[in-house]
Amino acid sequence: MAGKLFVRRRDGRVEVRLNDEGRGFVRALFREVVAAERDPDHEWRGGLLPPIDPSRDEDDPLASLQRQQQIATNAELALMTVDEQYLNDAEAWVWLTTLQVALRATALARGLFDDERLEAADASVVDQVRGMQQLLFELADCL
Amino acid sequence: MASVKPLRRSSTKSDVASETTVVTQRPWHVVVWNDPVTPMKVVVVVFKKVFGYSNNKCTQLMLSVHHDGRAVVWSGQRERAESYCVKLQVAGLQSTVEQDS
Numbered sequence: 409m410a411g412k413l414f415v416r417r418r419d420g421r422v423e424v425r426l427n428d429e430g431r432g433f434v435r436a437l438f439r440e441v442v443a444a445e446r447d448p449d450h451e452w453r454g455g456l457l458p459p460i461d462p463s464r465d466e467d468d469p470l471a472s473l474q475r476q477q478q479i480a481t482n483a484e485l486a487l488m489t490v491d492e493q494y495l496n497d498a499e500a501w502v503w504l505t506t507l508q509v510a511l512r513a514t515a516l517a518r519g520l521f522d523d524e525r526l527e528a529a530d531a532s533v534v535d536q537v538r539g540m541q542q543l544l545f546e547l548a549d550c551l
Numbered sequence: 552m553a554s555v556k557p558l559r560r561s562s563t564k565s566d567v568a569s570e571t572t573v574v575t576q577r578p579w580h581v582v583v584w585n586d587p588v589t590p591m592k593v594v595v596v597v598f599k600k601v602f603g604y605s606n607n608k609c610t611q612l613m614l615s616v617h618h619d620g621r622a623v624v625w626s627g628q629r630e631r632a633e634s635y636c637v638k639l640q641v642a643g644l645q646s647t648v649e650q651d652s
Contacts, residue, residue, distance in 0.1 A: 460636050461648050471633050478641040501600065508593055508643030515588045523587045541590050548592040551600075 413543060414500075416550040421494040433539060434503075435490045437510040441483040444513065445476065455513030482506050497551070504547050511540040577651040579632035581625040584645040585616050597642045598624065601635060626651070 413430065415423045426434065444452035456479060460467045486506040489499045518533050520526045526537065583594075591613055598609040602625060615622035625635050632648045639646035 458640065458645060459647065460633055460640070463649065468633060471637050475637045475640055478637070482641065504593065504596070505642045508589065508597075509641075510643075511588055512586065512643050512645065515586060520588060521586075526587050537588055541588065544593050545590045548590065548596045551596050 413546045414550045417494070421496055422500040422547075422550045423494055424492065430543075431490060434507070434543065435487070437540065438483055438487040438490055438506055441506050441510050441513070442480065442487055445480040445483060451517045452510075452513035455516040456509065479505075479509060483509070500547065500551060504544065504551060507540055507544050507547070511537065511544065514540070578626045579629045579648050579650050580623040581632050581635045581639070582621050582647050582649055583612075583616050583624050583639060584647070585620045586645055589644065591617065594644065597639065597644055601638045601642065 411425065413425055415425060417423055440450075440452060441456075444450040444456055447453070457472070457476070460471050460475075482502040483506045485499065485502045489495060489503070492499070495503065514520075514533070514537060515526075518529060520529060520533075520537070526534065529537075594613040594616065595606070595609045598604055598612055599606065602609075604612070612622050612624050624639075625632065629648070629650075636646045636648045
């Protein structure tokens with residue numbers, strides 16, 4: 409993944425300059441978020457459903473449902489557009505949010521709660537985290 | 552011509568007493584928590600999108616989260632606080648609501 413990965417064009421669209429490997433990486437992440445939304449036993453599940461109000465035993469079910477539906481909708485739209493060369497603003501936004509959800513879910517599932525634990529993590533996990541961070545950093549630059 | 556009720560009547564002792572018993576609701580805060588993996592730029596972009604704050608304000612809030620471990624990014628009614636909290640969580644940021652102590 410060399411060079412700029414996302415470029416804002418004059419017509420307002422965001423051009424995706426990922427090669428096949430990059431697209432495959434992103435596709436796998438989007439698929440995992442969709443899978444985690446559907447499977448209560450998925451290891452990312454905890455990362456997707458943190459408490460809204462930790463002072464209460466249970467969150468407002470409507471707020472929880474709203475969050476779950478929005479994450480699922482974003483992830484599904486991101487997955488549908490994963491092969492597109494150009495993204496509009498709404499599509500670029502769902503890419504960003506779904507990648508960020510994947511990044512945070514990975515960090516929680518792997519116990520990466522601080523910089524020390526991140527540095528001490530398995531090389532493949534660190535590579536995955538760094539890959540997501542690079543994508544997010546460059547995509548955020550276009551939004 | 553229909554009689555018009557006066558909009559305001561002179562206050563009495565009972566009015567004053569009832570006014571003083573009104574308790575102002577403590578505001579609810581939306582809190583964003585630091586994590587070691589989220590790029591700073593992403594936090595700024597999400598704050599801009601969710602709250603519509605200026606670039607400067609978003610950067611200041613992001614730095615507060617980074618340095619202090621958490622920051623109150625919005626305060627007000629509970630329902631709106633929960634709605635903002637959900638939006639931040641949908642965008643992948645660690646966020647909670649809490650009432651002003």
